[in-house]
Amino acid sequence: MKRCKRFGEVTDVRWFQWFLLFSVLVFGACRREKHSVKGSTVLMVRAGPNNPDDTNISADQKGLVLLHILMEVEGRSAVYVSQITVHATGSADEATDVDTLYLYCDMDGSQDFDVASDYLIAAGNFNTDDGYVTFVFPQPVMVTESRSVVFFVVADLSGHAANGDTFSLCLSDAGDVLSNVGSAGGTRIFAKGLPLASATFTVTKGGAELNLLSGSGLPPSVETVRGHPQIAVMQFRLYARIDGISLSSVRLHLSGPAIAVDTVSLWLDADENGHIGAQDVKISEGRFSPLGEVVLPCGAFGLPRRVMQTFLVTFDISLAASAGVAVSCYIDDFSDIETTAGVVSGSVPYWGATVSVRDAGRLRITKGSAHPAIQVAARPNQSGVVVAQLRISADFEPISLEELTLSVAAGGGDPDSDISKIAIWYDADSDGKATVADTELASGTTSGGTVSLSLTVPLQIEENSYADILILMDVARNAPRKADYTVSIQDMSAISALGKYSLLGPEISATFPVNAQTLVVLFDHFLDVGSMRKARFQHTATPFLDPVDNRWKVLICGGFDGNSVLDDAEIYDPHTRTFTQLSAKMTTPRMNHCAVLLPDGKVMLIGGFDGNFTTNSIEIFDPATRTFTDYSILMRHRREDLTAFRFGSDIYIFCGFAYYQPGLFFATAVERLDYQNGFLTLYGNVSYYRMLYGSCAT
Incomplete structure (x- = not known):
């Protein structure tokens, strides 16, 4: 106690x-x-009171109600349902046998499906056999304790299912219902009562043994030339529902003159891409009769059960075809597909693409993506100056470029004596430069201002493709200063080309004259390249290799604009002769500083005056990110009007001065910055302090 x-x-x-x-x-x-x-709110999922029982159906039935889904809430909070996923479990191939699956919401409270009064939430398709369809609600549906909701899953069948095939659906687990408590964005709640399965629906009427289906890589309607072989005109698929079906023959009907098609061929399209490839196998070939029919025997080609087989039909266009005619083919009815199947389903007549015939191909000439944007400057005795990149495109058939005649207009000079060579190169990598990856096709010199260049090996341009060519000029030693020269393709007669199949010269499409960029010969005078974005002096200008396009440019940093010390920078591109303001700012304003190009391609800015004091700070510009960052090391001495050189990875910093009231400090110490290892040391002293001086290094 x-x-x-x-x-x-x-x-x-x-x-x-x-x-x-x-x-x-x-x-x-x-x-x-x-x-x-x-936590008392529970979402229960059950079969609706009028959920269908097992039943027999026809293969082409529409509006078939497969499943009633009843959702009820136990608890005070509302539940918002925003997504439902259903899975296929029957023996039918739902990807083929179901055209569309729909999800409806019961709106009149009858708990019986009525397409006129019930609300369609979403529709979808099965992508694979025994796959699933996810219905995403445009607006969440609210379920409360006093308001249960019934959903109906409804199918339109395609008519392709075989007798004995079954359809059934299920909601497998709680993950198949996306629902939230309190609001659409509230706490996730997982439904109870799952799995939920539908009844089984068995096809007993209208079942097919073989399906004729549309291809997945249908050939488009095209224009082509006379004599063009293997034009893909039709793709179709056959899907056997039972064992033992074989394909005996395919009958095709022609729309258009039979004389326009030399040969028609049937292929097994192994890669299902809609055009002939190395994997495809020719089954049969033939010719249309004067009545426009052909039967292509298939030699009892086996169609394995439930294996989709894709077939391709091609035309060899006749040289006798008239320009302007159009041809296509079609399967008229199921009797055109001769098989051992008793019942065939599909959509007939089944049409292929239309092929329009023309006399010859078309050669298009445009300026390439790397064509020089402005006039090109060169010096006397300079060779390999690129003045044009041209894109040559071939339409309707492969085309060979065989000869090109170029005209050269001169201002202040004579191209016959001033231009020692003009060459055409194949620009294999399309970069606008003549490199080891590219090939010289022809070269020559002008006579009377023109030159005809016959290609040693004709440049073959594949059908519906292109090739880029370069025009290069070599400037003679005696080319006069300030002279300019412009190369051009004057008209269609300057181009010699040949179509592979039509054996005719192609139609030429271009905006004539096609001009190269003007070449200007410079020697002892300056070329006006425009103005910087901002007036500045006592800035730095540093060449650097831009990783964005692998071209040399100039970084212009800081300086004084007459009012304040600048902390911005701009880049000059000598290829386009433009100045671009950088959005990123330097880490500190600088004038009277120095800059060094580093071995990794970055630029180092050292010292200078920041508007208040002489600084000993260092920063780095990264061309890849276009940003400035502080360097972790400071100089031992504050310096402006300094100079720096790089040898390997070492940067040597010389001279300069610092302003300390009431006087100046003149630096004689030399500092060495080891950029690779990141440390700075004093390296020695110069004999005399220097400022406003010149310097050089080798």
């Missing part, structure tokens, strides 16, 4: 312990009650 000082009486300590235990139990019970109320 002890005295309780607080109450001033004798009390057993155990009584106080029991009081604490009782409080803990009551508090815990209250918390459990609170959580049980909050």
Whole structure:
């Protein structure tokens, strides 16, 4: 027994312990009650009261109700349903046998499907056999304790299923229903009552043994030339539902003159891409009769059960075809597909693409993506100057470029004597430069301002493709200063080309004259290249190799604009002769500083005056990211009007001065910055301090 000082009486300590235990139990019970109320909302998923029973159906039935889904809530909170996924479990091939699957919401409360009154939420398709369809609601559907909701899953069947095939659906688990408590963005709640399966629906009427289906890589309607072989005109698929079906022959009907098609061929399109490739196998070939029919025997070609077989039909266009005619073919009815199958389903007549015939191909000439944007400057005795990149495109058939006649107009000079060579190169990598990856096709010199270049090996341009060519000029040693020269293709007669199949010269499409960029010969004068984005002096200008396009450019940093020290920079591109302001700012304003190109392609800015003080800070410009960052090392001495050189990865910093009131400090110490290893040391001293001086290094 002890005295309780607080109450001033004798009390057993155990009584106080029991009081604490009782409080803990009551508090815990209250918390459990609170959580049980909050967590009491349950979403139950069941089959609707009018869910269909097992039944027999026809293969082409539309509006077939497969499943009723009843959703009820137990609890005070509303549940918002925003997505439902259903899985196929029947023996039918749902990807082929179901045209469309729909999800409806019961709107009149009858719990019976009525397409006129119920709301269509979403529609989808099965991509694979035994696949699934996910219905995403445009607006979540609210389910409450007082308001249950019934959904209907409805199918339109394609008519391709065989007798005995079955359809059934299920919701597998709680993940197939996306629902939230309280609001569409509330806490996720997982449905109970799953899995939920539909009845089984068995095809007993109209079942097919073979399906004629549209191809997945249908050939487009095209223009082509006389004599063109293997033009893909039709792709179709056959899908056997039972064992033992074989394909005996395919009859095709022609729309258009039979004389226009030399040979028609049937192929097994192994890669299903809609055109002839190395994997494809020719099954049969023939010729259309004067009545426009051909039967292509297939030699009892086996069609394995439930294996999709894709077939391709090609035309060899006759040289006797008249320009302007159009031909196509079609399967008129199921009797044109001679097989051992009793019942064939599909959509007939089944048409292929239309082929329009023309006399010859077309050669298009445009400027390439790397064509010089502005006039090209060169010096006397300079060779290999690129003045044009031209893109040569071939349409309707492969085309060979055989000869090109170029005209050269001169301003202040004579191209016959001033241009020592003009060459055409195949620009294999399309970069606008003549490199080891490219090939010289022809070269020569002008006579009377023109040159005809016959290609040693004709440039073959594949059908519906292109090739880029370059025009290069060599400037003679005696080319006069300030003279300019412009190469051009004057008209269609300057181009000699030949179509592979039509054996005719192609139609030429271009905007004539096709001009190269003007070449200007410079020697002892400056070319106006425009103005910087901002006036500045006592800035730095540093050449660097831009990784964006692998071209040399100039970084212009800082300086003084007459009012303040600048912390911005711009880039000059000598290829386009343009200045571009950088959006990124330097880490500090600088004038009277120096800059060094680093071995990794970055640019280092050192020292200078920041508008208040001479600084000893260093920063780095990264061309890849177009950003400036502080360097972690400071110079030992503050310096402006300094100079720096790089030898390997070492940067040597010389001279300069610093302004300290009331006077100046002149630096004689040489500092060496080891950029690779990141440390700085004093390297020695120069004999005399220097400022406003020139320097050089080799």
